Amino acid sequence: MPKHWASGGVDLHLELDPALGRRRAVEDALRAAVRDGRLPPGTRLPSTRALAAGLGLARGTVSAAYDQLAEEGYLTTRPGSGTEVADTFPPAPAPIRTPAAPALIRSPTPAAPAPVHSPIAVARPVHDLRPGQPDVSAFPARAWLRATRHVLATAPAEVFGPCDPRGRIELRTALAGYLGRTRGVRTTPDRIVVTTGLVQSLNLLADVLGAGPIAMEDPGHDFYREVLRRAGRTIVPLPVDEQGARTGDLTSGVAAAVLTPAHQYPTGVPLTSARRRLLREWGGPVIEDDYDGEFRYDRRPVGALQGTAPDQVVYCGTTSESLSPALRLGWMALPPALVGPVAEAKLHADAHTEVPGQLVLARLIDEHAYDRHVRAARLRYRRRRDLLLSRLGPGPAAPLPGARLPGVAAGLRALLLLPPDGPPESTLLAACEQRGIALRGLTPLRQTPGPGGLLIGYAAPSEGAYPAALEALVEALTWASTDGSILSAEIPDISGFPG
Incomplete structure (x- = not known):
């Protein structure tokens, strides 16, 4: 099974300079993280196997970088205990300048405020695909x-x-x-x-x-x-x-x-x-x-x-x-x-x-x-996103031909951009509401007019409930795109409680 970033060990963010060789890029990134205090003394680093998998490098490259930094005194390696940041390099944050005030130049005309629906006191839907909601189960x-x-x-x-x-x-x-x-x-x-x-x-x-x-x-x-x-x-x-x-x-x-x-x-x-x-x-x-x-x-x-x-x-x-x-x-x-x-x-x-x-x-x-919790959630949400793309993505079985799913593989929700010649956003929201599906339309999120879309959260349902929620969504979109008898309606906005 191929290794994915989502399945790595203890999380460690490193920016590797592509202009350097692979080993030197790892060394420089780790050295900089220790020097500026992002990796304070005593921090335990991921295993060479886990970090190599996360960075897409050979394990030997990471092992060599660890060995070099250990010789320089940045890291300490103890058999059976892993690799840690050495105590000899206390954190030294880079000097920070006082932010300069922005130049006062022309100010654009504010857009008219869009109506905002309260996210509070909303009944629990049959199928919860609200964006921004984690799987609380x-x-x-x-x-x-x-x-x-x-x-x-x-x-x-x-x-x-x-x-x-x-x-x-x-x-x-x-x-x-x-x-x-x-x-x-x-x-x-x-x-x-x-x-x-x-x-x-x-x-x-x-x-x-x-x-x-x-x-x-x-x-x-x-x-x-x-x-x-x-x-x-x-x-x-x-x-x-x-x-x-x-x-x-x-x-x-x-x-x-x-x-x-x-x-x-x-x-x-x-x-x-x-x-x-x-x-x-x-x-x-x-x-x-x-x-x-x-x-x-x-x-x-x-x-x-x-x-x-x-x-x-x-x-x-x-x-x-x-x-x-x-x-x-x-x-x-x-x-x-x-x-x-x-x-x-x-x-x-x-x-x-x-x-x-x-x-x-x-x-x-x-x-x-x-x-560990974030790592497990990554794996779970990645599987759900993959399933959503397989059901809603382009292809002969797509419920909304011409719809697009832009953006990178990340987060707890996906945006389905609607085709210009398909059913409007309000029609699709009405079809979803009739089946007890809670999600969001793109229009209320805009300050200026633009194409419609559906914001679909794939994290909120439990593991057992997600497949049924996705199938209900596919059924609603398919029906709305093939049956013109449904009337557009003013749909109450069922959004998740924000952070």
């Missing part, structure tokens, strides 16, 4: 219980008192190591603020960022647009094409740009290196929503934008898609200039995020139980 309850028991048995009494508004140091330390190792994020515990999720992160940032409109991807998440509007911010559309957000259009006096660079929501395309470079040249504050960056199925995940511009980018993540939206745990890795203002805003918003959950998550990360 696969929540690692036993690992969470073990970690909870350990935390409650060993935590000092002060844990149950007031908390630093930035969050517990245990979780901030664990996150700094994990994000550096798996997503290429360059940060330190003192620059991380723990929140209740992306909604609170956006509200806090809206409170501290400079005056001016905020650019958001078009199409993009309509709920988060409304979050910022309710916080008093004006939203301007940033068009998206096959290369991701058109960052070269950021020539206006906007206060910040909100992006999903690794896997654009909802089109599924990653932001190209050229577009990332244009973003850095623009120089304004960027809010990076890395909502599903851990879930890439065909290759190594694209590194976080923050890793290349830590003085410009606010990195935002949550457990909503990796574990459960019920936990209400999120985080921001901030440029130094924003740490104080955001921590003060957090203090006055809700004092701090609940503490026991922070300590439990820190425990799961430290003992690599979180890695």
Whole structure:
């Protein structure tokens, strides 16, 4: 059976320079990760077999790189205990510059706000294909219980008192190591603020960022647009094409740009290196929503934008898609200039995020139980995505001839772009609603008009329920595309609770 990135060992994000030889590229990437503190002393590295499989290299290449770095003193190798980062090289984060204010030039005319439907208090559908919902039946309850028991048995009494508004140091330390190792994020515990999720992160940032409109991807998440509007911010559309957000259009006096660079929501395309470079040249504050960056199925995940511009980018993540939206745990890795203002805003918003959950998550990360859960989820969701593509992809048996599934093999959902000569989005949504299928239409996610589409989540059903949900969807689409008698209807938007 061929090796896939999704089945690798402990996650480790490395950017290999293609201009170098394979062994030297591995050596340089590991050396840089140790020097800038993303791999702190004592970090256990993946086995040579696991890392070689993940990078698509020969095991001997990785073994030789490990041996060379061990001779240089970067790594220590103990028979039977694996390879670890040596204690002789303490973390030394690269110097960070204070972000420059964006130039105040012309401001585009804001698009008219689209209606946003509440995601709260919605009846459970028969077939749940809502995007952004993980398989909550696969929540690692036993690992969470073990970690909870350990935390409650060993935590000092002060844990149950007031908390630093930035969050517990245990979780901030664990996150700094994990994000550096798996997503290429360059940060330190003192620059991380723990929140209740992306909604609170956006509200806090809206409170501290400079005056001016905020650019958001078009199409993009309509709920988060409304979050910022309710916080008093004006939203301007940033068009998206096959290369991701058109960052070269950021020539206006906007206060910040909100992006999903690794896997654009909802089109599924990653932001190209050229577009990332244009973003850095623009120089304004960027809010990076890395909502599903851990879930890439065909290759190594694209590194976080923050890793290349830590003085410009606010990195935002949550457990909503990796574990459960019920936990209400999120985080921001901030440029130094924003740490104080955001921590003060957090203090006055809700004092701090609940503490026991922070300590439990820190425990799961430290003992690599979180890695194991994400790795198992990757395999499960990859199988589901493959099955979805086999049923909806191009071919004589396709229920919607001419429909396309753009984007990379990643995430918890797929976008089905509708053909111009096929049934409209509203007709397909009506057919799905009649069969108890919950999914989303693309139109509410647009700020400007464009082609219709269906956003299909393949993660929410349990393992046993997913095949039936997919077959029901295929039946609904087939019927709607061959029977013109169905009437288009105003369909209530059944969307998942956001992060």
